[in-house]
Amino acid sequence: MDAFFTKTLSWKRIGFLSLAITLFSICSFGQNTQRPNIIFIFSDDHAYQGIGAYGNKIVKTPNIDRIAREGALLTNNLVTNSICGPSRATLLTGKYSHLNGYKRNDNTRFDTSQTLLSETLRKNGYQTAWIGKMHLNSLPAGFDYWNVLPGQGNYYNPDFIGQPNDTTRHTGYVSDLITKFSTEWLAKRDDSKPFFLIVGHKATHREWLPDLQDLGAYDNVTFLLPSNFYDDYKGRAAAKDQDMTINKTMRLKEDLKVDVDYEKDWTYRRLNPEQKKVFKGYYDKISKEYHDRKLTGKALIEWKYQRYLRDYFSVANSLDRNIGKLLDYLDKSGLAKNTVVIYASDQGFYLGEHGWFDKRFIYEESLKTPFVIRYPGVIKPGSKVSDLILNIDWAPTVLNIAGVKTPADMQGKSFLPLLKSDRVAQVPWRKEAYYHYYEFPEPHHVYPHFGLRTSRYKLAYFYGGADSWELFDLQKDPTEVSNIYGTKGTERITADLKAKLKVLMTEYKDDEALKILATAKN
Structure with a gap:
């Protein structure tokens, strides 16, 4: 009797143990499949000081502002080399330019054999995709899917390079097309895996061609001149010898669309008749205004400044609107609750500060870039992080979010601990940020x-x-x-x-x- 009872109890214990193991396995599997999806929206030349969440009261960026409101805004997010291609290389490698091999925007072919964020995520169970602008003189590596713009890409009726290396021209505006391809991929992806998607926007890169619906969006706004707009560069030899001023460098025809030749200029030959009619109709009025006013001296410089910002922010309208479309898709598809959304630009940009446009210098408007991140349940809405974050930290942070260890050759470190709403102690962090810029003398003699x-x-x-x-x-x-x-x-x-x-x-x-x-x- 006692032996029977003991044997029965032993079998019950084994049964309970087996059940516990089964439940643990189910829970573990469930946790694994619930690893967050990650979308990294990456724009080009979008200045932090041109965003509502960063204090701009004039421009309209409701969807970028929404990400910041529902997550965190980084107020000191700095780049290590303020130029487009090198910043993208840093995103993918977590390394400075001198180690990832991509120092300049030239004909350098990005080395895809090195440790990459995309491949590391893919090896750890993530489905990966890059859609839109890449600009690294190489095809995407470590991505299950890609559909990218060749080089800088075009605003209207752009070409896209898809797999296995097919180039196709698509009718429409580039920001809309990038969003369309992104949501199509999301709808068709392998939903048994978490995903990592880079959405690479062309906006707001020079020559600032707005979508037709945004033409003239800021024509009723007169932008205030920055306090250092007429900087004399005293005591700063490099600043005095650059070639990136609104006064001398900004071109009336190519940048401000005065007297455009719509038949010969390769940019505008892409426009179909319907697009050309609307585009030309708007800029013919701008050309007439320029000739009628016969401006010279400071009056001309300030007219160019107003035209620059009106076009720039009109292009930013399409960028923000399409971020909103992507956020709406996440809401409607049910993906929002388990998807981390990041918005950043490849570097900062001058909006008239020091009399400039473009980037490159270590000065604040170029060094600092926008970065907002939403992580439901982890980041407290409305958070602000003032620590010195570098773009070498982006890859380690994404990997940390995904539960993946940072590879030894990445130089950055995860700032996820700085973002967590439940942190109870001060997180040790860098007190100094290092920067190194290389490209000289072309194109802006910096x-x-x-x-x-x-x-x-x-x-x-x-x-x-x-x-x-x-x-x-x-x-x-x-x-x-x-x-x-x-x-x-x-x-x-x-x-x-x-x-x-x-x-x-x-x-x-x-x-x-x-x-x-x-x-x-x-």
Whole structure:
């Protein structure tokens, strides 16, 4: 009797144990299949100061603002090399330009044999896709699906390169088409796997061709000149010798569409008759205004500035509207609750600050780029992160969200701990951010330079001909017009920043910069 009872009890225990193991397996499998989907919306040349969530009261960016409102806004998200292709290479590798091999926007072919964010995610069970602009002189690697613009792409009736390498021209506006292809892929994907999707937008890249429905969207707005619009570049040799001013560099025909030849210009030959009629009808009026007013001097410069911003923000309208379409799709499909949505630009952009357009310089408007992220249940809505985040951190953070260990050769680190709403202690984080820009002399004659930024100070060294140091106190001089390098009273902070700069160069293995630093003028 006792033996029978003991045997029966043992079998019951085995049964309970088996049930527990089964339930554990089911729960574990359930947790695995519930790993979050991740969408990284990546625009081109979209300035943070041109976004509502970053304080702009004039422009309309309700959908980018929505992501920030429902998630977190990074107020000091910095790039390591402020130029398009290199920033994309950094997103994919988590490494500085000198290590990932993509320093400039030239004919360099991006090395896809190195460790990539996309391939790492794919090896760990994610379905991966890149749709839209890539701009790396190579086809996507590590992606299950791709449909990308060749090179810079076109705003109207653009070509797309799909698999296995077929180029097809599509009728329509580029932002709409990128969203269309993205939602189509989402609808047809393998829904047994979590997904990682990069949505690469062409907007807001030069030459700023708005969608037909956005032509003239800001014509009733007069934009205030930045306080340093008429910067004289005193004490800043590199800034004085650049070629990126609205005054001299911005072209009336190509950039501002004055007196466009719609038959000969390759950009406008893409327009079909219906598109051309509307587009030409609007810009013929702009051309007439230009000729009728006969502006010269500052009046002409400021007219060009107004036209630049009106076109730029009109292009941004289509970008934001299409982000809204994608968010709506996630809501309607039920994907929103388990999908992380990130919006970022490849770098910042000058909207008249220092009299400029374009990027490249270590100055704030170029160095800083927008980054907003929504992660339901993890990030508290309306959060703000002021820590110094670098774009080498983007890949490790995405991997951390996916539950994947960061590969050893990635130089960044995950800032997910900074985003979590349940964090109870201060998260150790960097106090200095390192930067290195290379492209010279074309196209804008910006001297190569390296430097670092802290919460208060910025130190930079320009080489290759400019050979000069710049130091800014961002607390006292947020518009960066007063170079205080070498002035009395700055000796201690200068020495401290130079020492930290050398430490960062060593940490990030920038041997070229270390050699230049060793011979830099004092």
